[in-house]
Amino acid sequence: MRPFLLTAGRVSGxxxxxxxxxxxxxxxxSDGLAALRSLTFEHRDIVACCGRPQSVAxxxxxxxxxxxxxxxLAEDLCAAGHLAVYVPNAATTQDISVLRRxxxxxxxxxxSRGTLRNSG
Numbered sequence: 799m800r801p802f803l804l805t806a807g808r809v810s811g812x813x814x815x816x817x818x819x820x821x822x823x824x825x826x827x828s829d830g831l832a833a834l835r836s837l838t839f840e841h842r843d844i845v846a847c848c849g850r851p852q853s854v855a856x857x858x859x860x861x862x863x864x865x866x867x868x869x870x871l872a873e874d875l876c877a878a879g880h881l882a883v884y885v886p887n888a889a890t891t892q893d894i895s896v897l898r899r900x901x902x903x904x905x906x907x908x909x910s911r912g913t914l915r916n917s918g
Contacts, residue, residue, distance in 0.1 A: 818854055818869050818876075823884040825851040830880030837880070844871055845880050 818824075826848040834842055840863070847857050858868040875881040 818873055818883065819885060820853065820855045820865065820869075821886055822854050823851040823886070824848050824854060824857065824872055824876075824881045825884075827880060827882050830875065830878075833880060840867075840871055841875055841880070844868065844875060848881060851884065 826845045830845040830848075834845060837845060843861055844857060847860055852860075854869055854872055855865060857872070858865045861868065872881055872883075876883050
């Protein structure tokens with residue numbers, strides 16, 4: 799399905815808030831989980847996927863939806879009270895030591911053959 803059909807042609811939320819950063823953590827609220835049956839297909843998938851906090855980018859990857867589609871729909875869900883959003887502190891996202899720990903963590907994950915990546 800075309801992305802613009804999923805968002806009713808919108809490229810951002812309702813315009814009352816700033817655009818959700820990709821690294822924002824989203825998690826389903828109790829109201830969102832209670833409303834699962836009444837939500838549209840894509841909204842329901844996003845809320846169901848957010849049983850634990852995860853980034854907007856991770857939700858898009860898990861659901862195999864375009865990143866901006868998830869961003870727009872997540873903004874709608876936040877406005878409706880179905881998702882809670884936690885935006886990381888800007889100082890943390892620019893801290894080089896955090897990036898190094900992420901890179902080290904990724905290197906510690908074996909590839910599909912069970913081989914660890916080189917540290918250099």
